[in-house]
Amino acid sequence: MGYPVVHIRPTRGFASLGIRELWQSRELLYFLVWRDVKVRYAQTALGISWAVIQPFLTMVVFSLFFGRLARMPSDGVPYPIFSFAALVPWTFFANGVVQSANSLVLNQNLIKKVYFPRLAIPTTAVVSGVVDLVVAFAMLFGMMLFYGIAPSANIAWLPPLLVLALVSSLGTGLWLSALNVLYRDVRVVTPFLVQLWLLATPIGYPSSLLREPWRTLNGINPMAGVVEGVRWAMLGTPTAPGPAILVSATTALALLIGGALYFRRMERTFADRV
Amino acid sequence: MSDVAIRTDGLGKLYRIGRRRRHDDTLRGAIAEGVQRAAHAVGAFARGRSLGCATAKSFWALRDVSFAVAPGEVVGIIGANGAGKTTLLKILTRITEPTLGEAVVHGRVGSLLEVGTGFHPDLLGRENVYLNGAILGMTRRDIARKFDEIVAFAEVEEFLDTPVKHYSTGMYLRLAFAVAAHLEPEVLIVDEVLAVGDARFQKRCLGKMDSVAREGRAILFVSHNLDAVQRLCTRCLQIDKGTVVRDGAVGAVVEGYRSRSDDRSGPARWIDLSAAERHGSAGAQFARVRFSSGSHALGGYPYPFGPLEFELQIASEADRTVQSLAVVIRSQGGTKLVNTDTASQGIPLHLSEGVNLVTIRIAALNLNPGVYTVGLWLAGSIAAATLIDHVESAFDMEVVSDGSLGFGATPRWGGAVATRFEVIQGRTEPAGSQVVGGLSDS
Numbered sequence: 099m100g101y102p103v104v105h106i107r108p109t110r111g112f113a114s115l116g117i118r119e120l121w122q123s124r125e126l127l128y129f130l131v132w133r134d135v136k137v138r139y140a141q142t143a144l145g146i147s148w149a150v151i152q153p154f155l156t157m158v159v160f161s162l163f164f165g166r167l168a169r170m171p172s173d174g175v176p177y178p179i180f181s182f183a184a185l186v187p188w189t190f191f192a193n194g195v196v197q198s199a200n201s202l203v204l205n206q207n208l209i210k211k212v213y214f215p216r217l218a219i220p221t222t223a224v225v226s227g228v229v230d231l232v233v234a235f236a237m238l239f240g241m242m243l244f245y246g247i248a249p250s251a252n253i254a255w256l257p258p259l260l261v262l263a264l265v266s267s268l269g270t271g272l273w274l275s276a277l278n279v280l281y282r283d284v285r286v287v288t289p290f291l292v293q294l295w296l297l298a299t300p301i302g303y304p305s306s307l308l309r310e311p312w313r314t315l316n317g318i319n320p321m322a323g324v325v326e327g328v329r330w331a332m333l334g335t336p337t338a339p340g341p342a343i344l345v346s347a348t349t350a351l352a353l354l355i356g357g358a359l360y361f362r363r364m365e366r367t368f369a370d371r372v
Numbered sequence: 373m374s375d376v377a378i379r380t381d382g383l384g385k386l387y388r389i390g391r392r393r394r395h396d397d398t399l400r401g402a403i404a405e406g407v408q409r410a411a412h413a414v415g416a417f418a419r420g421r422s423l424g425c426a427t428a429k430s431f432w433a434l435r436d437v438s439f440a441v442a443p444g445e446v447v448g449i450i451g452a453n454g455a456g457k458t459t460l461l462k463i464l465t466r467i468t469e470p471t472l473g474e475a476v477v478h479g480r481v482g483s484l485l486e487v488g489t490g491f492h493p494d495l496l497g498r499e500n501v502y503l504n505g506a507i508l509g510m511t512r513r514d515i516a517r518k519f520d521e522i523v524a525f526a527e528v529e530e531f532l533d534t535p536v537k538h539y540s541t542g543m544y545l546r547l548a549f550a551v552a553a554h555l556e557p558e559v560l561i562v563d564e565v566l567a568v569g570d571a572r573f574q575k576r577c578l579g580k581m582d583s584v585a586r587e588g589r590a591i592l593f594v595s596h597n598l599d600a601v602q603r604l605c606t607r608c609l610q611i612d613k614g615t616v617v618r619d620g621a622v623g624a625v626v627e628g629y630r631s632r633s634d635d636r637s638g639p640a641r642w643i644d645l646s647a648a649e650r651h652g653s654a655g656a657q658f659a660r661v662r663f664s665s666g667s668h669a670l671g672g673y674p675y676p677f678g679p680l681e682f683e684l685q686i687a688s689e690a691d692r693t694v695q696s697l698a699v700v701i702r703s704q705g706g707t708k709l710v711n712t713d714t715a716s717q718g719i720p721l722h723l724s725e726g727v728n729l730v731t732i733r734i735a736a737l738n739l740n741p742g743v744y745t746v747g748l749w750l751a752g753s754i755a756a757a758t759l760i761d762h763v764e765s766a767f768d769m770e771v772v773s774d775g776s777l778g779f780g781a782t783p784r785w786g787g788a789v790a791t792r793f794e795v796i797q798g799r800t801e802p803a804g805s806q807v808v809g810g811l812s813d814s
Contacts, residue, residue, distance in 0.1 A: 101480060101558055102479065106469070106474065106475040123509075130506075137492060207489060208490055212489055212490065213465050214507060369462065
């Protein structure tokens with residue numbers, strides 16, 4: 099039996115991403131996700147329903163103000179399902195960002211006592227939201243049934259779109275979690291950032307409302323591509339992902355790689371600073 | 373297997389400390405400072421001057437530490453609080469990076485830096501075994517294979533499906549230690565876990581460590597309990613101010629450490645309390661304290677059933693009478709074991725302006741060998757509102773064995789309280805009686 103020989107020495111500058119090490123600790127990742135999910139659902143009185151209530155109530159509020167009062171156009175589908183189809187992936191993204199941003203500080207006990215790839219912590223925070231996402235999608239299917247909307251073959255594009263949401267969430271979360279260790283006010287900034295991002299994403303409104311330079315520019319926001327894409331895949335709105343989705347994907351990937359590099363660079367000081 | 377388990381070469385760790393500005397760790401502050409600095413740089417550039425940069429205060433928690441440990445070796449690491457022991461372990465377990473030097477570790481490192489790390493109170497015992505095992509680096513297969521063994525060692529079979537928040541401290545600890553001990557790492561690092569848990573459990577932990585060492589794995593054992601170090605280790609490193617000052621056979625190093633002259637909490641030396649953490653209304657303060665058993669052979673160290681004298685220097689700003697002055701001895705776990713409160717004898721104490729000397733003499737100390745924490749208490753009366761000065765943790769005091777077991781040896785049986793007892797045999801009652809054995813304390 100071979101055993102690893104570990105060289106411990108000071109590192110400088112940018113470290114490698116350590117993907118292999120992360121892959122080797124995938125079981126740890128699995129257990130951490132499972133812990134998060136189990137504790138979350140065991141602890142809350144409403145249990146699983148929170149995952150649904152959050153986007154559902156937002157949908158109700160949006161439908162009242164944007165749909166009823168402002169008579170917002172909704173790409174030819176009823177406004178409630180128009181906004182809900184967008185809120186489902188958005189809630190997954192936003193919760194992932196908030197949870198992972200706080201994840202290192204919340205798990206400081208672990209960080210100060212045991213070594214394991216630190217990337218596992220914010221990754222866990224985002225991935226454990228997948229369970230909520232699945233539940234929320236079940237709710238979306240229920241609403242589609244209610245409104246008599248059948249999904250088309252476009253639904254095959256749903257998985258890659260959701261992966262894009264996950265990548266965006268993790269990329270943002272990695273940046274924020276590392277910054278959160280260094281700067282304690284990041285915790286305050288995060289919800290604000292998420293709120294602004296919500297407004298900058300075509301969730302309560304269709305992107306067809308935007309005029310031209312802005313509409314393409316909006317593609318830089320990876321969540322714009324996700325939200326419009328999910329609507330197209332599920333409801334058949336005329337927002338099929340065009341070249342803009344490539345821009346979205348590129349931004350998301352850049353966020354993820356940049357975030358991971360920054361995270362790995364700062365990682366060595368976490369135990370001393372958190 | 374390689375002939376080296378751990379090798380460190382010039383290991384050093386620099387920590388920045390001291391006054392960081394208030395906004396230093398906020399993003400807002402960082403941005404503001406960045407802007408300020410940029411403006412400053414532009415200004416300096418305009419005036420043709422280079423930039424001066426104020427450096428934060430820093431200190432070497434570890435400096436030039438080099439040693440090698442062979443497989444199967446059990447090495448004790450001793451030293452005063454803050455000497456750098458924990459920093460060394462944190463580097464070897466990769467929790468923090470060294471600033472200088474290199475360490476090479478052959479094989480997996482299992483650490484018991486704090487048992488129960490990663491236990492989640494709401495998860496069941498069974499679930500925590502898997503979670504904790506995964507955090508410590510075991511695979512699911514490893515854990516499943518070892519599961520029964522872990523549970524048997526921890527003796528929590530009936531409580532596997534109970535959330536660990538309902539566990540007693542003892543059960544919790546047993547389960548946590550059991551998981552870590554079954555990790556089967558090539559290098560095991562143990563930091564002060566034995567300070568907790570009952571004697572029987574401690575014994576089993578030591579036994580487990582013994583067998584781990586016999587399997588050819590290296591163990592680093594950090595402890596304040598010199599007796600445990602002596603019993604368990606073959607070799608010992610003493611760390612002081614971040615460097616290894618002694619490295620050799622455990623007996624020589626431990627005895628050298630015991631008799632070291634710079635020991636601030638050794639017997640028969642005045643221990644300065646001016647910098648101690650304290651509460652109270654002031655007006656009078658414990659300035660210095662000295663303790664001794666008076667035994668020349670033991671260098672003044674207290675021993676079970678021996679006398680123990682505390683001399684207290686109390687600096688008072690005015691003449692006053694106090695009702696309550698106490699020396700409190702606690703276990704490392706924080707249990708109050710001895711409290712010599714003068715209030716219990718109803719003797720008021722007169723302090724005059726200036727430095728007063730009060731001696732408290734314990735006729736026979738009923739404590740077994742081990743390390744205890746001594747606290748000092750001074751109050752107008754026993755009511756806490758009249759508190760004048762309270763140093764909860766003035767210094768750590770080691771009680772040693774009186775030599776009947778050999779110097780520095782701790783009996784394998786434990787228990788903080790020393791008691792004299794005898795065994796009477798052959799008093800078996802006729803059948804049917806309730807008394808079966810003949811073991812009694814007296």
